[in-house]
Amino acid sequence: MKQRFKPPKWTRVLLYILLIAGAIFYLLPIYMLVATSLKSYAEVKLSTMWSIPGGFHLDSFRQAWFGDPTKGTLGLSSNFINSLKLAIPATIISAMLGSINGYVFSKWKFRGSDVIFTLILFGMFIPYQSVLIPLVQTLQTFSRTLRPVLNEIMAWKAPELLGWLPALIATYIPMYGTIGGLVMVHVIYGIPITTLIFRNYYAAIPDELLEASKIDGAGFGGIYRYILFPISMPAFVVVLIWQFTSIWNEFLFATVITNKADVQPITVALNNLAGSFIVEWNVQMAGALMAAIPTLLVYILLGRYFMRGLLAGSLKG
Amino acid sequence: MRRLDKDRLTAILFITPSVVAILLFVYGFIGWTGWASLLKWNDLAMIAKGKLFPDVPFAGMDNFIRLLTLDQRFQVDLRNTVVFTLTFIVACLGLGLMMAILLDQKVKGEALFRGIFLFPMAVSFIVTGVVWRWLLNPGNSSTGPVGVNLLFKNLGLGFFQSAWYTNPEVGFIQPDSAIGGFLNSIGLDFITTAKFGVPFAILSVVLAATWQMSGYTMAMYLAGLRGVPEELREAARVDGATEFQVYRSIILPLLKPITLSAIIILGHISLKIFDLVSSMTGPGPAFATDVPAYYMFDTVFRGNHFARGAAIAIIILLSVAVLVVPYLISNMRSEVKQ
Numbered sequence: 001m002k003q004r005f006k007p008p009k010w011t012r013v014l015l016y017i018l019l020i021a022g023a024i025f026y027l028l029p030i031y032m033l034v035a036t037s038l039k040s041y042a043e044v045k046l047s048t049m050w051s052i053p054g055g056f057h058l059d060s061f062r063q064a065w066f067g068d069p070t071k072g073t074l075g076l077s078s079n080f081i082n083s084l085k086l087a088i089p090a091t092i093i094s095a096m097l098g099s100i101n102g103y104v105f106s107k108w109k110f111r112g113s114d115v116i117f118t119l120i121l122f123g124m125f126i127p128y129q130s131v132l133i134p135l136v137q138t139l140q141t142f143s144r145t146l147r148p149v150l151n152e153i154m155a156w157k158a159p160e161l162l163g164w165l166p167a168l169i170a171t172y173i174p175m176y177g178t179i180g181g182l183v184m185v186h187v188i189y190g191i192p193i194t195t196l197i198f199r200n201y202y203a204a205i206p207d208e209l210l211e212a213s214k215i216d217g218a219g220f221g222g223i224y225r226y227i228l229f230p231i232s233m234p235a236f237v238v239v240l241i242w243q244f245t246s247i248w249n250e251f252l253f254a255t256v257i258t259n260k261a262d263v264q265p266i267t268v269a270l271n272n273l274a275g276s277f278i279v280e281w282n283v284q285m286a287g288a289l290m291a292a293i294p295t296l297l298v299y300i301l302l303g304r305y306f307m308r309g310l311l312a313g314s315l316k317g
Numbered sequence: 318m319r320r321l322d323k324d325r326l327t328a329i330l331f332i333t334p335s336v337v338a339i340l341l342f343v344y345g346f347i348g349w350t351g352w353a354s355l356l357k358w359n360d361l362a363m364i365a366k367g368k369l370f371p372d373v374p375f376a377g378m379d380n381f382i383r384l385l386t387l388d389q390r391f392q393v394d395l396r397n398t399v400v401f402t403l404t405f406i407v408a409c410l411g412l413g414l415m416m417a418i419l420l421d422q423k424v425k426g427e428a429l430f431r432g433i434f435l436f437p438m439a440v441s442f443i444v445t446g447v448v449w450r451w452l453l454n455p456g457n458s459s460t461g462p463v464g465v466n467l468l469f470k471n472l473g474l475g476f477f478q479s480a481w482y483t484n485p486e487v488g489f490i491q492p493d494s495a496i497g498g499f500l501n502s503i504g505l506d507f508i509t510t511a512k513f514g515v516p517f518a519i520l521s522v523v524l525a526a527t528w529q530m531s532g533y534t535m536a537m538y539l540a541g542l543r544g545v546p547e548e549l550r551e552a553a554r555v556d557g558a559t560e561f562q563v564y565r566s567i568i569l570p571l572l573k574p575i576t577l578s579a580i581i582i583l584g585h586i587s588l589k590i591f592d593l594v595s596s597m598t599g600p601g602p603a604f605a606t607d608v609p610a611y612y613m614f615d616t617v618f619r620g621n622h623f624a625r626g627a628a629i630a631i632i633i634l635l636s637v638a639v640l641v642v643p644y645l646i647s648n649m650r651s652e653v654k655q
Contacts, residue, residue: 131342189342
């Protein structure tokens, strides 16, 4: 349908003014982050914090990333890598678990499965404060049990080819104060949302499709492998994005479980940086931008799927 | 038939690890926290080395009674969390609905605006806290105004400058005002105290939280608005309804379920909010921005008052459960019906 040209009425003008005012409100903090990060040291002054940067300098960014040896501050680079080491495996494992669970709760319902599903769903809403003390106690018990094993592994003279193995095990062994411990926690508390998204996705797939292949002799595994999994990509993308974003941004578990700077994810390190009196505000801004960039990139590139994850979170599949 | 039974068993086998994990890490741990909240467990020495459970005597309901009747900080926290939750929900619903209605007017560049309104959802509360801490930093005598205050000054809007999250004042109904006098006269004099007031500092945290989450309600409302059939609007317009009336009597009533969902989601976020407070303000002046989740973290992991922390956690859990459980149950029922 072709729209006839309509002269702008004052309501239309007001509409755009309001929308632009809204956009300014949402963009203001990002402007500050980016502008500050791009300024040179000579330019960063609190009194000119809103001025446009005079060039492309990245001085603050560099200091946030590498740290400042003269002040003894650590850079965020290692924490950034810790966050990747945490978020990538945890995201992949939760997606796989969620897919299997969603498959069972939508296509292999049994008596009581809906009740169990609702009980699992409640885990999505609990305030994690209510599991924090037992969680730390449990992970510390894991530590006490696994530490001797870990020491044994670390002492093992690995052959040249497997030299990387002990360090990898040390990183991912699930206990208090390791990235592996955090991975485990995120996988477990990610079960409700990932199961929900996959269940809703699979529920929309007609049962007749499954019945046909059941007659052809396909079983539990066959139906998943040959029918559901190949068409699961959209749900996987939604879950991967959702989990990656939440795990990358998470703070409470990370700050409680990782007590040493060399294993802390970037949110914890940024919070420490912001609480430090010797780190200037411009370096804090650059650190904040650094912590925000990966999830912002995901949002900009895959925003459509991000939206779907959000709306799934509101329980409307 | 045998084949099917084997498959059913396999299916149950596959979800068993997840179900066991949730039973232990959600329900088991909640029970454990509940038990810990009933103990006299308020220092580190009581965790016997190598023991999973502390060996300490019972305190009964003492921890709860102390929190709810004696603990000044917790009383302030309860007030703060109520103020935070109410203002946060109202702000997000209002702003989100307004933005959604504006975007529903066939605007040019809708996708761009939508993207801009929603992107704060993608960043961490820690990032939000760190940035807004500087934006709403009132500055001091040596720095002069900074952040938003500086912006207001530069724009000639100096009267908007504020002490933001450093403002220790609490606004409440003054007992010597007309309304205050009336409340006092009918025996409701407890309302005319700071305990029932609004700590101004926490509104800065609400502002930051609204910046982050209002795009979410916008997205939910926009999805709802798109679901309203065009014929319905057209029919109302044919009947002579103005655009305002179309929204008021046709569209807004249809959005009620979305508002309910949004209240549940925003409410459970705000009742347990921790990251944002932690990175933006901490407890604030006279605990003006302190919240139960922050107190819990503080008292357990800095003060080793495990039992008190556990009791706070249980109170937070109950407040969330009151909000969420009826919603979950009704959701399950409506699904069974389908």
